[in-house]
Amino acid sequence: xxxxxQSLLVPSVSAEGVLRLVALLLGVAFLALGLLLPLATMxxxxxxxxxxxxxxxxxxxxxxxxxxxxxxxxxxxTVALITTVIVVGLAFLxxxxxxxxxxxxxxxxxxxxILPILAPSLLPAISMVYLFGNQGxxxxxxxxxxxxxPIGIVMGMSFWIFPHALMILTTALSNSDARLYEAAEALGxxxxxxxxxxxxxxxxxxxxxxxxxxxxxxxTDFGVPKIIGGQYNVLATDVYRQVVGQxxxxxxxxxxxxxxxxxxxxxxxxxxVQRRQVAQLSARAVPWQPAPNPVRDWTFTxxxxxVGGIILVVIGTAIYASLVRFxxxxxxxxxxxxxxQGLAGSGWEAWTNSLxxxxxxxxxxxxxxxxxxxxxxxxxxxxxxxxxxxxxAMLPMAVPGMVLGLAYIFYFxxxxxxxxxxxxxxxxxxxxxxxxYYTVCHLTSITALKQLDPEFESVGxxxxxPFWTTFRRVTLPVSLPAVLDISVYLxxxxxxxxxxxxxxxxxxxxxxxxxxxHLDEAxxxxxxxxxxxxxxxxxxxxxxxxxxLTYALLTKAQxxxxxx
Amino acid sequence: xxxxxxxxxAKSRSVAPPSAQPHLQISGLTKRFGDFTALRDIALEVxxxxxVCFLGPSGCGKTTLLRAIAGLAPQSEGRIVQRGRDISxxxxxxxxxxxxxxxxxxxxxLTVFDNIAYGLxxxxxxxxxxxxxxxxxxxxxNLRGSEDKYPAALSGGQQQRVALARALATEPALLxxxxxxxxxxxxxxxxxRGQIKGLQHRLGVTTIMVTHDQEEAxxxxxxxxxxxxxxxxxxxxxAEIYREPASAFVAxxxxxxxxxxxxxxxxxxxxxxxRRLEGVPHDLTPGVAARLxxxxxxxxxxxxxxxxAAQVEDVEFLGAFLRVTLRLEECEQFVVADIADREVVSxxxxxxxxxxxxxxxxxxxxxxxxxxGV
Ligand SMILES: Nc1ncnc2c1ncn2[C@@H]1O[C@H](COP(=O)(O)OP(=O)(O)OP(=O)(O)O)[C@@H](O)[C@H]1O
Ligand SMILES: [Mg+2]
Numbered sequence: 001x002x003x004x005x006q007s008l009l010v011p012s013v014s015a016e017g018v019l020r021l022v023a024l025l026l027g028v029a030f031l032a033l034g035l036l037l038p039l040a041t042m043x044x045x046x047x048x049x050x051x052x053x054x055x056x057x058x059x060x061x062x063x064x065x066x067x068x069x070x071x072x073x074x075x076x077x078t079v080a081l082i083t084t085v086i087v088v089g090l091a092f093l094x095x096x097x098x099x100x101x102x103x104x105x106x107x108x109x110x111x112x113x114i115l116p117i118l119a120p121s122l123l124p125a126i127s128m129v130y131l132f133g134n135q136g137x138x139x140x141x142x143x144x145x146x147x148x149x150p151i152g153i154v155m156g157m158s159f160w161i162f163p164h165a166l167m168i169l170t171t172a173l174s175n176s177d178a179r180l181y182e183a184a185e186a187l188g189x190x191x192x193x194x195x196x197x198x199x200x201x202x203x204x205x206x207x208x209x210x211x212x213x214x215x216x217x218x219x220t221d222f223g224v225p226k227i228i229g230g231q232y233n234v235l236a237t238d239v240y241r242q243v244v245g246q247x248x249x250x251x252x253x254x255x256x257x258x259x260x261x262x263x264x265x266x267x268x269x270x271x272x273v274q275r276r277q278v279a280q281l282s283a284r285a286v287p288w289q290p291a292p293n294p295v296r297d298w299t300f301t302x303x304x305x306x307v308g309g310i311i312l313v314v315i316g317t318a319i320y321a322s323l324v325r326f327x328x329x330x331x332x333x334x335x336x337x338x339x340x341q342g343l344a345g346s347g348w349e350a351w352t353n354s355l356x357x358x359x360x361x362x363x364x365x366x367x368x369x370x371x372x373x374x375x376x377x378x379x380x381x382x383x384x385x386x387x388x389x390x391x392x393a394m395l396p397m398a399v400p401g402m403v404l405g406l407a408y409i410f411y412f413x414x415x416x417x418x419x420x421x422x423x424x425x426x427x428x429x430x431x432x433x434x435x436x437y438y439t440v441c442h443l444t445s446i447t448a449l450k451q452l453d454p455e456f457e458s459v460g461x462x463x464x465x466p467f468w469t470t471f472r473r474v475t476l477p478v479s480l481p482a483v484l485d486i487s488v489y490l491x492x493x494x495x496x497x498x499x500x501x502x503x504x505x506x507x508x509x510x511x512x513x514x515x516x517x518h519l520d521e522a523x524x525x526x527x528x529x530x531x532x533x534x535x536x537x538x539x540x541x542x543x544x545x546x547x548x549l550t551y552a553l554l555t556k557a558q559x560x561x562x563x564x
Numbered sequence: 565x566x567x568x569x570x571x572x573x574a575k576s577r578s579v580a581p582p583s584a585q586p587h588l589q590i591s592g593l594t595k596r597f598g599d600f601t602a603l604r605d606i607a608l609e610v611x612x613x614x615x616v617c618f619l620g621p622s623g624c625g626k627t628t629l630l631r632a633i634a635g636l637a638p639q640s641e642g643r644i645v646q647r648g649r650d651i652s653x654x655x656x657x658x659x660x661x662x663x664x665x666x667x668x669x670x671x672x673x674l675t676v677f678d679n680i681a682y683g684l685x686x687x688x689x690x691x692x693x694x695x696x697x698x699x700x701x702x703x704x705x706n707l708r709g710s711e712d713k714y715p716a717a718l719s720g721g722q723q724q725r726v727a728l729a730r731a732l733a734t735e736p737a738l739l740x741x742x743x744x745x746x747x748x749x750x751x752x753x754x755x756x757r758g759q760i761k762g763l764q765h766r767l768g769v770t771t772i773m774v775t776h777d778q779e780e781a782x783x784x785x786x787x788x789x790x791x792x793x794x795x796x797x798x799x800x801x802x803a804e805i806y807r808e809p810a811s812a813f814v815a816x817x818x819x820x821x822x823x824x825x826x827x828x829x830x831x832x833x834x835x836x837x838x839r840r841l842e843g844v845p846h847d848l849t850p851g852v853a854a855r856l857x858x859x860x861x862x863x864x865x866x867x868x869x870x871x872x873a874a875q876v877e878d879v880e881f882l883g884a885f886l887r888v889t890l891r892l893e894e895c896e897q898f899v900v901a902d903i904a905d906r907e908v909v910s911x912x913x914x915x916x917x918x919x920x921x922x923x924x925x926x927x928x929x930x931x932x933x934x935x936x937g938v
Pocket of ligand 1: 625
């Protein structure tokens with residue numbers, strides 16, 4: 001009797017509890033508006049005709065009956081698969097060089113290898129044109145093949161995706177247990193056998209995860225095929241052509257849905273694999289220290305620095321191209337291309353827009369992502385709500401930028417939508433970019449928060465300190481390195497992204513990355529290169545500032561970190 | 565059906581509460597995690613100024629009960645009343661307690677001073693007042709001069725004391741300690757044990773400490789709450805718990821205990837193997853199996869003729885006493901006896917030697933044969 005009476009009692013509501021609930025609901029609403037509703041609208045559009053009547057799968061039927069459209073599936077798969085093989089192979093060798101050899105200058109090589117991430121994917125494409133195009137230095141190397149097409153796409157993508165793969169595989173290979181190798185050596189196992197029986201199996205989850213990440217990036221990338229694809233159509237460029245070129249939104253939605261499929265599959269596989277990898281790590285593993293081996297060490301040094309050299313050549317080409325007066329006829333150097341004269345809206349104005357957008361994404365995004373992660377990880381109660389928020393935070397990883405961008409058109413441009421005013425503003429670009437890159441930041445935050453003592457909040461509550469004070473005085477300062485990582489990640493991605501925002505800018509909010517595309521379309525190749533280089537250096541400066549700030553923080557401002 | 569242990573346990577005097585109103589009254593408290601019931605129908609009173617230990621094996625629900633009292637993990641059912649105020653549904657902020665966790669949960673980015681002042685700042689006390697109070701607390705836990713250090717620069721024992729000072733800073737009426745000593749090495753532990761107990765005594769703050777170290781509980785507590793599988797097995801002073809364990813579980817969990825399988829024979833008799841033991845009153849129906857329990861230090865050794873015949877299997881030297889393991893000849897059961905050094909000489913205790921043992925009736929307890937959890 002008493003028991004029943006008790007369980008019917010409503011928990012007493014505290015002001016803090018209410019505030020937390022409101023914050024959670026806001027978090028859910030944010031991702032519902034920024035992700036779920038647009039996606040749902042897009043799925044619906046793919047089942048409607050131009051006048052908005054439901055037609056079932058008719059659009060899909062028409063898609064598959066149009067060879068010019070359906071052919072892109074094979075094209076996309078082909079370039080994505082080839083890119084995956086090349087990138088994973090190269091990245092594995094380089095990661096092996098970093099983790100398992102004594103090659104000199106590892107840190108320098110890792111810095112070199114990160115550079116491609118700082119540029120939009122349009123930059124390598126532009127460089128490829130200069131290197132292998134009709135007037136390129138090395139066009140003979142292609143033996144009569146054109147760079148405009150699959151070859152160019154694969155080369156450009158490989159360059160741009162390489163750092164992502166290298167980071168994953170370096171992590172996977174550093175999780176090695178020296179004890180296994182010692183045991184193998186004691187048993188007289190040949191080196192090549194321990195490679196196949198220890199190294200590969202230990203890294204297999206990392207390899208699988210890496211392959212899927214690379215494949216997804218390759219199949220969803222828009223920048224490279226846009227610049228260098230020529231007549232070779234892929235899914236990402238099809239979405240753009242259908243929507244911007246032919247104003248056929250329904251078909252754009254259909255292609256988006258098809259583009260969503262590989263991304264979702266790879267997302268699911270990645271999640272499954274990640275779960276296993278955690279279980280595989282033994283807490284007592286001893287890190288492995290490679291013994292010197294001149295032949296191996298020099299082989300990998302040459303290989304890694306070869307890759308590093310290629311990266312420098314590609315970036316250098318873009319820089320050179322942006323400085324040359326008139327390629328290839330007048331090779332005198334000039335800064336005129338950086339004036340962007342007569343290119344209204346595609347010049348410095350676009351760069352300023354990008355800067356503002358990236359700063360806003362970094363600022364707002366870090367706050368939103370970290371607070372949401374905190375609500376999920378560190379606040380009690382409302383369990384279903386917190387789990388729902390976590391699930392929604394994981395989803396953006398499965399949604400290609402093109403798809404999200406198109407979904408935004410459908411959702412925010414509906415006449416009846418009260419959020420219609422967002423359309424055409426910088427705010428919608430910020431929202432889109434933030435949601436697009438949400439998942440990685442979310443995972444970084446969660447990992448950082450999990451490392452904190454779970455009782456900080458309890459201590460705060462027992463001392464009657466409101467939770468926001470504990471958040472401000474303890475949780476945030478202790479997680480600051482992760483928070484800085486998130487903000488710089490968001491900033492760099494916001495500077496370089498094309499795919500998400502290409503549908504959403506207006507004449508007033510044209511971005512630098514979009515400007516590259518327009519300049520290239522209009523034949524201002526040098527100016528396009530200049531803009532790409534501008535983005536690259538902007539990201540580089542921010543990245544260096546971040547490194548300096550982190551260093552200062554860890555050694556000076558947060559003295560407590562080295563108190564022990 | 566079996567009342568013997570209850571009869572014996574009934575002799576234990578109940579400690580009368582010194583003041584009229586208990587500090588904490590818990591009744592009908594149940595906590596479920598999904599299908600799993602971590603606490604079942606807990607009823608408990610804690611008196612004002614008392615030092616109570618929750619003692620029990622790992623996973624028995626000690627922490628869960630402590631967190632329910634704190635409001636950190638609210639109970640599924642039941643009432644908690646603190647000083648006459650029903651706090652059952654209040655969030656932790658609205659309750660009056662200080663807590664020290666096993667991990668201490670010191671804020672790594674704040675100095676010792678700021679850690680201790682953490683709750684004081686919130687009370688909008690002025691700076692001078694805060695400084696004074698922190699100084700007082702540091703004095704109290706013997707950590708003068710550590711104000712500006714960061715937690716990472718302190719030893720485990722020092723961190724523990726900072727956590728204690730932080731919990732006491734706001735002068736809570738109830739202090740909750742979750743295994744506060746378990747992360748420390750043995751020597752520091754014994755030292756801090758005395759310090760905490762002394763501090764609690766001086767401040768008179770009602771304290772509940774969770775531990776799974778029985779020695780710690782026996783040394784520190786005014787009363788011990790022995791828990792098992794989410795229920796309270798016994799509540800009593802350390803002496804009561806040790807001398808008159810209410811169940812075979814408590815008997816086995818606290819200290820060492822010999823158990824013998826016996827069968828009842830008449831009103832005063834018990835059969836142990838071929839022998840009949842007299843003078844142990846019980847109300848068992850004849851022929852029922854039961855377990856006879858006796859502490860090793862209560863077992864007396866004598867010559868073979870004077871007691872139950874037994875053969876010495878092993879002698880362990882443990883400093884202050886010797887631990888002798890013997891095999892009872894009548895029933896092939898083993899018995900452990902802790903005896904003083906000089907008895908060994910007089911009786912010539914050595915492996916293989918045949919001796920007698922006596923089980924003094926006043927030290928013997930009887931428990932039902934089959935009891936869950938033992
Ligand atoms: N959040 C939870 N969800 C599910 N089960 C839980 C949770 N917290 C505790 N339990 C379970 O409740 C039981 C009691 O846990 P509790 O932490 O109170 O044990 P304890 O007595 O403090 O043990 P220990 O000495 O190991 O700290 C355990 O079986 C535990 O697995
Ligand atoms: Mg516990």
